[in-house]
Amino acid sequence: MRQIARTRDGLLVGLGGASAVLLGAFGAHALRNVLDAAHRELWHTAVQYHFWHALALALAVGFGQGRAGRMAKWTFALGVVLFCGSLYGLALGAPRWLGAVTPLGGVAFIVGWVALGLALRSRSG
Numbered sequence: 001m002r003q004i005a006r007t008r009d010g011l012l013v014g015l016g017g018a019s020a021v022l023l024g025a026f027g028a029h030a031l032r033n034v035l036d037a038a039h040r041e042l043w044h045t046a047v048q049y050h051f052w053h054a055l056a057l058a059l060a061v062g063f064g065q066g067r068a069g070r071m072a073k074w075t076f077a078l079g080v081v082l083f084c085g086s087l088y089g090l091a092l093g094a095p096r097w098l099g100a101v102t103p104l105g106g107v108a109f110i111v112g113w114v115a116l117g118l119a120l121r122s123r124s125g
Contacts, residue, residue, distance in 0.1 A: 012057065013057055016077070019050070020050040023046070023050065023088065027040070027043040042090055043087070043091040046084040046087035046091065049087075049109070050080055056072075057076040057080075059116060060116050060119065063120060066119060068122065071115040072113075072115035072116035075109070076109065079112060082101050083102055083104075083109060086098050086101040
């Protein structure tokens with residue numbers, strides 16, 4: 001069972017990082033002349049948060065233990081989907097109501113960082 005969880009976690013981290021690179025490159029190249037400055041900025045913000053939280057997810061998977069480690073892992077993943085996903089959607093012209101989802105992703109990121117801190121604290125002592 002642990003091997004399955006480690007495989008799933010590794011795939012989650014790999015997909016998080018790879019999708020950040022792909023979406024960053026897509027925005028920089030394919031969308032360069034398609035989006036106006038404001039929408040490019042939304043895309044850029046989404047990519048930046050995506051990258052940082054893909055790294056945070058890797059930390060949570062690699063070093064987080066127990067319930068707090070699991071909470072960090074899943075809230076970082078949820079934050080990427082909600083926060084970054086909503087910004088990507090808005091940049092591409094999704095309905096404005098999608099912006100209401102963005103703060104939920106931000107809360108997930110905050111919870112993830114607190115959980116990661118707790119997981120790392122319990123690991124050290």
